[in-house]
Amino acid sequence: MERMTLEVRHLFVRFRTEKGVITPVNDVSLQVPEGSIVGIVGESACGKSMTARAVMGLVRAPGEVTGGEIILCGRDIASLPEKARRQLRGSEISMIFQEPMTSLNPVMKVGKQVAEAVLLHSRCTWREARERTLAAFRDVEIPEPEARFDCYPHQLSGGLRQRVMIAMATVCKPRLLIADEPTTALDVTVEAQILKLLEKLRDASTSVLLISHNLGVIARVCDRVYVMYAGQIVEQAETEVLFKRPLHPYTQGLFWSVSSLREGCETLKTIPGVVPNLRHLPEGCSFSLRCDRCVAACEKEAPGLVEIEPGHAVRCLLATR
Amino acid sequence: MSEFLLQARELTKDFPVSGNRRVHAVSGVSLEIRDGETLGLVGESGCGKSTLGRLLLRLIHPTSGEVLFRGQSITGMSEKAFHPLRRQMQLVFQDPYASLDPRMSVRDLIAEPIINWRLCDGREAVTQKVVELLEAVGLQEEFLYRYPHQFSGGQRQRIGIARAIAVDPAFIVCDEPVSALDVSVQNQILNLLKALKSSRGLTYLFISHDLSVVRYLSDRICVMFLGKVCEIGPTEAVYRHPRHPYTRFLLDAVPLPDPSLRGKELRLLEGEPPSPTNPPPGCCFHTRCPHAQPRCAREAPPLRDIGEAQVACHFAEGL
Secondary structure (H helix, E strand, O other): OOOEEEEEEEEEEEEEEOOEEEEEEEEEEEEEEOOOEEEEEOOOOOOHHHHHHHHHOOOOOOEEEEEEEEEEOOEEOOOOOHHHHHHHEOOOEEEEOOOHHHHOOOOOOHHHHHHHHHHHHOOOOHHHHHHHHHHHHHHOOOOOHHHHHOOOHHHOOHHHHHHHHHHHHHOOOOOEEEEEOOOOOOOHHHHHHHHHHHHHHHHOOOEEEEEEOOHHHHHHHOOEEEEEEOOEEEEEEEHHHHHHOOOOHHHHHHHHHHHHHHHOOOOOOOOOOOOOOHHHOOOOOOOHHHOOOOOHHHHHOOOOOEEEEOOEEEOOHHHHO | OOOEEEEEEEEEEEEEEOOOEEEEEEEEEEEEEEOOOEEEEEOOOOOOHHHHHHHHOOOOOOOEEEEEEOOEEOOOOOHHHHHHHHOOEEEEOOOOOOOOOOOOOHHHHHHHHHHHOOOOOOHHHHHHHHHHHHHHOOOOHHHOOOOHHHOOHHHHHHHHHHHHHOOOOOEEEEEOOOOOOOHHHHHHHHHHHHHHHHHHOOEEEEEOOOHHHHHHHOOEEEEEEOOEEEEEEEHHHHHHOOOOHHHHHHHHHOOOOOHHHOOOOOOOOOOOOOOOOOOOOOOOOOOOOOOOOHHHHHOOOOOEEEOOEEEOOOOHHHO
């Protein structure tokens, strides 16, 4: 039996707004096995970032986690009080974001910002915290760590800032790192370096939950992938299986969009329409409005997530027939 | 009549920064864009690709060098003499959220250029033209009196494109037009740009950091690094046989949607990009180039014909 670093069971996040209730995370279950990189892929507003925030305990009002369990290394943390959750953040679970400039304090030296995380979570002296920060800088391959320690964020390039963020997130050796689009704001050559760093982290026993819209990034580093659409997981499988045999029409649409671009087809394949507004989801299958294989049953009945083969599950009526 | 729609000759643009230093955003770029072709411009952030796009449109003035439009220099021209040419050259922006005035309806947004250029007389005629443009970019007439916030990113980009083609330009600079969009929507916009090009005989300068997008649309591509052209040539030739070491790194770094390539050891670029305020002497890539020789640090390589492409590297033949 594989040991799980993270197990999310039937997670719901709801937002009460003036115009009604929306459910950006609608019954999401996922697992991150120890020593693996698991990806969540989807387009904007599919709920992938909100799922990550819920795991971190960072859903802000008017949103709230209205159901589900979040099990970190065998312990349900969803029901813990806020104070205990805060102690977990940074020591057991950490998160890095898309834009490192907005997550760093612009008027504080980066070394001090990272050392602060150390001082917060362990009893040690400033000197020890500094040493551990420098060690973390070396782990993320920041050149000349001593010199960078006293730099302000604006003095660093985008790639270096993201390395500082990763150093800050991993300096306390968390069990799980959530990386929310960590390379979207970076150039491809820098992206390749950061992805390699994530693999290095996994090998050093920090599991990674990687959120991305880029199928290339997912294919390069993930062991297992969850595809999200309109707040739900629509397909999940091992990376090789998913890329070889995608079953959900949405997953197929995403893959064909990318491959037709790469192969230079005369007219590019697209998914018709746009991502639906969560306030006006269609009855039945949430993808039915954009699906070219939609039949009458799809508009009536919301499909469940059904396992087609071991480890490969799909939320589509047609795939399960 | 020149066969080139647009030519850049030794274009250089410096921006002053604090401490009496200057950022060399574009240095000594010469290139030609033929009538009816799409030239793709790729490079990483800060390499000067957007600055070059703006220089070609005369939105900013070069520190030195000149731009020729249909063989005529537009760099030294007075504003008044240039004015009729402005209509020929338009721009589509990256961020459709930021480039549309949130307080204007779609009708007014698209009508603005038509009215400014007096292309139609009377309110009715203008509205009629706006409806035609909406159709041309795949939007329905019922959207006329809606506001930008009521649209998705892809639809807003369509409105931006409608504004650009409203004045029947010959040349459009598309500056990262699909980078802010989702994958499924991105292809819709690329299809639209391609269709508009053939139906309206447009010429594009297509700026993007996404190499597969550029490959799809471009006839030729130009790779920039630190304000200079490293390689320029027919798209397929450059993608299949990249000659410049930087082009190779760039193409290798793109993550492919194919998990069977995992574990393949990647050649990664070492070190940090050099500073544009203080570019290295000689070839600007030599500090990161695995093939660098002493000559590279002394002598800046000129663009030379190698195969079908032009490459700025002393040792391109031997690689």
